[in-house]
Amino acid sequence: MIERExxxxxxxxxxxxxxxxxxxxxxxYRSEVLVIKNNKIGNGKSLLSILALxxxxxxxxxxxxxxxxxxxxxxxxxxxxxGDFNEERDQS
Amino acid sequence: MSSLPVENIINTxxxxxxxxxxxxxxxxxxxxxxxxxxxxxAGFFDxxxxxxxxxxxxxxxxxxxxxxxxxxxxxxDKFFSYDIPCAIISRGMDIPDYxxxxxxxxxxxxxxxxxxxxxxxxxxxxxxxxxxxxxxxxHGVLVDVYGVGIFLMGESGIGKSETALELIKRGxxxxxxxxxxxKKVAEQRLVGEAPELIRHFMExxxxxxxxxxxxxxxGAVINNKPLDLAIYLEFWDNEKEYDRLGLxxxxxxxxxxxxxxxxxxxxxxxxxxxxxxxAARNWRLKKLGYNSAKELDNRxxxxxxxxxx
Numbered sequence: 172m173i174e175r176e177x178x179x180x181x182x183x184x185x186x187x188x189x190x191x192x193x194x195x196x197x198x199x200y201r202s203e204v205l206v207i208k209n210n211k212i213g214n215g216k217s218l219l220s221i222l223a224l225x226x227x228x229x230x231x232x233x234x235x236x237x238x239x240x241x242x243x244x245x246x247x248x249x250x251x252x253x254g255d256f257n258e259e260r261d262q263s
Numbered sequence: 264m265s266s267l268p269v270e271n272i273i274n275t276x277x278x279x280x281x282x283x284x285x286x287x288x289x290x291x292x293x294x295x296x297x298x299x300x301x302x303x304x305a306g307f308f309d310x311x312x313x314x315x316x317x318x319x320x321x322x323x324x325x326x327x328x329x330x331x332x333x334x335x336x337x338x339x340d341k342f343f344s345y346d347i348p349c350a351i352i353s354r355g356m357d358i359p360d361y362x363x364x365x366x367x368x369x370x371x372x373x374x375x376x377x378x379x380x381x382x383x384x385x386x387x388x389x390x391x392x393x394x395x396x397x398x399x400x401x402h403g404v405l406v407d408v409y410g411v412g413i414f415l416m417g418e419s420g421i422g423k424s425e426t427a428l429e430l431i432k433r434g435x436x437x438x439x440x441x442x443x444x445x446k447k448v449a450e451q452r453l454v455g456e457a458p459e460l461i462r463h464f465m466e467x468x469x470x471x472x473x474x475x476x477x478x479x480x481x482g483a484v485i486n487n488k489p490l491d492l493a494i495y496l497e498f499w500d501n502e503k504e505y506d507r508l509g510l511x512x513x514x515x516x517x518x519x520x521x522x523x524x525x526x527x528x529x530x531x532x533x534x535x536x537x538x539x540x541x542a543a544r545n546w547r548l549k550k551l552g553y554n555s556a557k558e559l560d561n562r563x564x565x566x567x568x569x570x571x572x
Contacts, residue, residue, distance in 0.1 A: 187472075198419065214402040216419040218466050219441035223400075223458035 172237040173245050177252050184227035187218075189256040194218045196247045202238025204248070215248075266291035267394050269349050269372055272316075276376065276386055278351065281358055283372040290372075292316065292348045295391035297384050299323065300350075303342050304330070313345035316387060319352045320380030328359070335361060343369040351387075353380040397518050398446045405438035405455045405488060406430050408543040412488040414443065414455065414522070415539070416515075417496035421529055424465055426496070429536035436485045437475050440465040445490065447518040456487035492523050492546050494539060499528040509545070509556040 179185050185193070197204040197215040204215030206224060208231075213220040215234065226232050234252075236244045270288040273280060298315040301323055327335055343350075343365040349372040352358055358373065366373045376383050404415040404423045408430060415423045424440055431437055439457030448454050457463065463476040463484045476484050493515045505528055506513075515524040523546070527538055548555065 212400050213442060214419070217402060217441045218472070219461045219464060220400075220402060223442045223461045225460055 172235060173241050174233055174235045175245060175249065176231055176233050177249075178231050179226060179228055179252070181255055182228060184230065185221065185224075187222065190221045191218055192251060192256050193221060193248070196251050197244070199247065200236075200238070200240045200244035202236050202241045202244045204244060205235040205237075207233040207235060266293035267391075268292075271394070272349075272387070272390065273374060275390055276383075278374040278376050281352075281373040281375050282363055282366055283374075284370040287349075287370055287372050290348050292391065293395065295388055295395050297387055299380075300342060301326065304335075304338050306334075306338055308341060311345060313347050315348070316391075317347050317350040318380060318384055318387070319350060321354060321356070324352070324356055327362070332361075336365075339365040340368070343371050347371055349374055351376055351383065353378060353383045393446070393448060396446045396448050398444060399518055400458070401443050401445055401517070402441065403443055404440050405443045405457075405490070406539075407436040407438060407485050407488050408540055409435070409547065411543040411546055412438070412455065412491045413539060413543060414490050414493045415496060416493060417529075418498075420468070421496045421498065422535060423496060424467055426535040426539060428465065428467065429534075430539060431475060431479055431483050433536060433540070434482075435540075436483055436488075437463065437465070438485055438488045445517055447520060451520055453490040453517055453520050453522065454487050455490050462486070490517070490522055492525070492542065493517075494542060495524060495526045496529050496535065497526060499530040503528075509554075510560070 179189075181189060193206075194216055206213040206215045206221055206226075208224045208226055211224055213224045215221065224232070234245070234248055236248070238244070268289045268291055272278065272292070273288075294315055296312065296315045298312045298317050299320065300317050303311055304323060304327055327339075330338075339361060350362075350366065351374045353376050355375060355377040358375065363373060378386065401414075402416070402419075404427045406413050406415065406427050415426060417423055427437060427440060438455055439462070442458055442461065443455045444458055445453050445455045463474060465473050465475055467473060495515070505526065513524045513526070514521045516522070525542060527535065527542075529535065545555065
């Protein structure tokens with residue numbers, strides 16, 4: 172299991188489009204991807220579940236990945252979030 | 264244990280704010296118990312439950328009024344020096360200055376309600392119990408099928424949402440898709456609802472986000488529902504033995520509550536919605552005391568006995 176904290180710099184926060192990109196990236200891996208804000212846990216592979224967390228600009232949240240390809244998955248997620256959600260194409 | 268700010272209680276129970284410092288609105292309450300500070304006003308502070316909401320009814324107010332001024336001041340000063348979350352006066356009674364003086368001194372919120380004391384306490388406990396109940400967010404879909412709360416679980420992409428959609432089309436109701444907030448409201452009772460932000464929305468791969476309420480009308484949705492049965496969908500595994508009789512009952516545990524569980528293998532061509540409907544009907548039959556598998560077993564046994572004679 173690996174865990175990492177992120178903050179969204181995107182103006183609108185984690186709104187529908189970036190959230191959809193995040194689920195797309197998460198779904199490429201076999202590991203379980205969880206998005207955690209405060210004590211709420213969302214499934215990183217499900218769009219609605221991420222949206223339900225309500226992650227805004229500046230809100231810290233954690234991504235916890237558990238599974239056989241957790242390191243690759245965390246790399247993918249990190250690239251996406253830190254690249255402000257534009258680099259998801261290069262990654263694949 | 265969860266907690267909630269005083270502000271929420273004020274808004275939900277329609278309390279009048281008599282005095283409140285801005286920062287104290289966010290004080291968290293983490294117990295659903297209530298204290299009536301009669302004994303404290305009599306000077307007895309041992310075991311004072313100062314972390315609870317303090318409710319002042321007619322008795323407390325009348326008692327304070329007839330108390331000697333010095334003594335009253337001393338006890339009130341001591342009372343408000345504890346970190347009480349707030350004091351609520353019931354019956355819409357006037358609040359004398361001697362209470363407000365010490366409340367302001369220690370910045371403790373003073374609220375007022377029009378309700379009678381018992382009714383107010385009842386409402387407070389009911390509200391706090393529901394808000395402070397242990398809760399967990401689970402991945403899955405919650406649907407109401409023939410009045411049975413069915414929690415569909417399974418991996419991403421196994422077809423939970425599609426099954427729910429078919430169920431909605433057949434006249435059943437959606438509670439939550441994808442993320443279900445489950446609350447333990449009583450010892451053996453779980454209630455599920457959708458996070459407010461995504462309530463009554465669904466995600467269908469290939470189409471995107473759909474709004475069930477707008478599409479199918481209010482009859483197709485319900486805000487919350489007790490969980491009765493968990494159905495676990497999994498890819499058909501030829502190696503695995505699936506239940507053929509339904510005589511053994513399996514359980515899954517959520518927040519320490521045992522929930523009956525059935526595992527349904529998914530294979531192309533299996534109409535999952537009908538199977539879920541049948542599971543709901545069967546669950547109701549069992550609740551009414553009729554177990555199909557046992558009934559068949561009984562018939563068979565009777566026949567065997569008949570043959571022996």
